[in-house]
Amino acid sequence: MTDTELVHALALVKADGVGDIIAKKLINHCGSAENVFTAKPSFLKRIDGVGEVLIKNLKSKTIFQKATSEFQFIKENNINVVYFLEEDYPERLKHCIDGPILLFATGNINWNTRKVISIVGTRQITSYGAEFCKKLIEDLAPLNPIIVSGFAYGVDIVAHQAAMDFGLQTIGVLAHGMNQVYPKTHKKYIVKMEKNGGFLTEFWSTSNPEKENFVKRNRIVAGISEATIVIESADKGGSLITATMANDYNRDVFAVPGRVSDKLSQGCNNLIKTQRAHLLTSAADLIYILNWELETKATTPPVQKQLFVTLDYEEEKIYNYLQKNGKQLLDIIALECDFPVYKLSSILLNMELKGVIRPLPGKWFEAI
Numbered sequence: 001m002t003d004t005e006l007v008h009a010l011a012l013v014k015a016d017g018v019g020d021i022i023a024k025k026l027i028n029h030c031g032s033a034e035n036v037f038t039a040k041p042s043f044l045k046r047i048d049g050v051g052e053v054l055i056k057n058l059k060s061k062t063i064f065q066k067a068t069s070e071f072q073f074i075k076e077n078n079i080n081v082v083y084f085l086e087e088d089y090p091e092r093l094k095h096c097i098d099g100p101i102l103l104f105a106t107g108n109i110n111w112n113t114r115k116v117i118s119i120v121g122t123r124q125i126t127s128y129g130a131e132f133c134k135k136l137i138e139d140l141a142p143l144n145p146i147i148v149s150g151f152a153y154g155v156d157i158v159a160h161q162a163a164m165d166f167g168l169q170t171i172g173v174l175a176h177g178m179n180q181v182y183p184k185t186h187k188k189y190i191v192k193m194e195k196n197g198g199f200l201t202e203f204w205s206t207s208n209p210e211k212e213n214f215v216k217r218n219r220i221v222a223g224i225s226e227a228t229i230v231i232e233s234a235d236k237g238g239s240l241i242t243a244t245m246a247n248d249y250n251r252d253v254f255a256v257p258g259r260v261s262d263k264l265s266q267g268c269n270n271l272i273k274t275q276r277a278h279l280l281t282s283a284a285d286l287i288y289i290l291n292w293e294l295e296t297k298a299t300t301p302p303v304q305k306q307l308f309v310t311l312d313y314e315e316e317k318i319y320n321y322l323q324k325n326g327k328q329l330l331d332i333i334a335l336e337c338d339f340p341v342y343k344l345s346s347i348l349l350n351m352e353l354k355g356v357i358r359p360l361p362g363k364w365f366e367a368i
Helices: 003-014 020-030 033-038 052-057 061-076 127-143 155-165 184-195 211-223 238-248 263-273 283-290 313-325 330-337 341-354
Strands: 080-083 102-107 116-120 146-149 170-173 197-201 227-230 252-255 357-360 364-367
Touching (some): 003 020, 003 061, 020 033, 116 127, 116 155, 116 238, 127 155, 146 155, 170 211, 227 263, 227 283, 238 263, 252 263, 252 283, 283 341, 313 364, 341 357
Parallel strands (some): 116 146, 146 170, 227 252
Antiparallel strands (some): 102 197, 357 364
C-alpha cells in the first residue's frame, strides 16, 4: 500500500456517513481509495447507499487534515498498517462484511497458521475460570494456535499470559488507539506480547477507550478467529456480544458450563441451553468439533513413545484394539470399543500426549 493510498484511505473512513461497508463499496467500485476522491458524482451515485450528502462530505478539507496527522503518527511510531485488499489482512476477517478496511498493528504477528481462536469472558474471573483457561491453553499448545483476546482484566489477560507461558502467539485487540495502554496496569505485558504476537486496533491515536469502542472492537475478536470461547460470563456482558457476533459470522462458539447458582456461569449456561454454543469441558471437545489435527510445533521435538508409560483400563483397551486392527477411524474406534465419541476424543488426546498413538488426516488414528 503506497503512502498516497494510505492517506486517501484514512481520509475516506473519516468522512461523515462512510462506514466500513460503504468504504468497501466505494473502493471496489472506483478501484482505489484515491480514485474515490477524483470520481465524478454521477459515477459515485450508482453505488447503493451513496447520495448527495455523502458525496459532499468527501470534499471536506478537514478529513485530509486529520488523515495527514494520523499518517504522521503511524510513520513516527513504526505502526504496521494492514489494508483489507492486501494478503496480510487476516483471512477470516476478509469475509466479514463490516470488517474494517484498515487495521493498525504492532509486534510480530505471523498469520501463517490457520488455527486462530478467541478467548473471552468476564473481567471478574474466578479461580475456577482461571484454572480452566490455563489448562485449556496448555492442552492446545501442541497444535500451536494463535490466542486472541481483548487485553482487558479477567479472562482476557489470563488467556494472554497463558499463551505466552506456553510459547504461543497471542494478539490483543484494542478498543483505542496505539498511543496509549488500557488498562494502564497491563503495560508490563506489552514488550513480551510484541515479541511473539502483538496488538491490533482499528482506532486512531485520537480514540480513547470509550464504551462503544469495546462493542465495536468485539466484532474483530469474533471475526478474526475460527472459534470464540466464552470462559465465564454473567447473564449480560461484552463476551456475550462477542459470542453473538461470532454466531452471526457463522463461526463456532464454545462455552464453559458452571453451576446454575453461580452468577458468572449464567451467561455460558444460557449459551449452551439455547444452542448458541458448544459445551466445552476440555481441549478435546474443541479439537474434535473443529476437526483439528495434532501438529507438533516446528521448534518442538516430535512426540516419542514414553518408556514405562502407564495406561489406564480405557486407554489400554483402545491401544490393544489399534495394535490388533491397525489404523482406524474415530467413529469405528468408538463403536468397537464402546465409548461415546465425546469421551473417546478426550482419551485419545491423553494417549497422544503420552506418545502411544498418533492422529492421521481424516480422523484416523494408529498405535505407535
